[in-house]
Amino acid sequence: MAKTNDYHIACEPDVSGKVNRHIWAYFLLFALLLFLTIVGLTIMYRFQVQYQRERKIGDINTQESMNQVALSQAYLSGKKGLFEGKRYVAIDIAMDQLIQDVRRAK
Secondary structure, three states: OOOOOOOOOOOOOOOOHHHHHHHHHHHHHHHHHHHHHHHHHHHHHHHHHHHHHHHHHHHHHHHHHHHHHHHHHHHHHOOOOOOOOOOOOOHHHHHHHHHHHHHHHO
16 A cells, blocks of 8 residues: 655744744855955955056156156257257357357447
8 A cells, every 4th residue: 555645734844943043144144244345345446446547647747757858958958949940059058159149248
């Protein structure tokens, strides 16, 4: 004869209520830790992007200032002039010439 299984709807739960509360507490704790980790990484990423941006802008500004100093030195030494096709005169020679012309005019 075949044995029939009696299934009871009101049987014992798999885990007790106390264990179930512990599981939910761990679940919420890990969810909170995950949320804090994501927030921390987002903040760290924003600071890192800002740092990189400042560093690269600083490098660009340094390169631009070096180019400007080199250009001004070229103007002062007479290697380069403001106008193309004109003769370039060093600032020292031009100042000496101006002083001589002023002395002669007196």
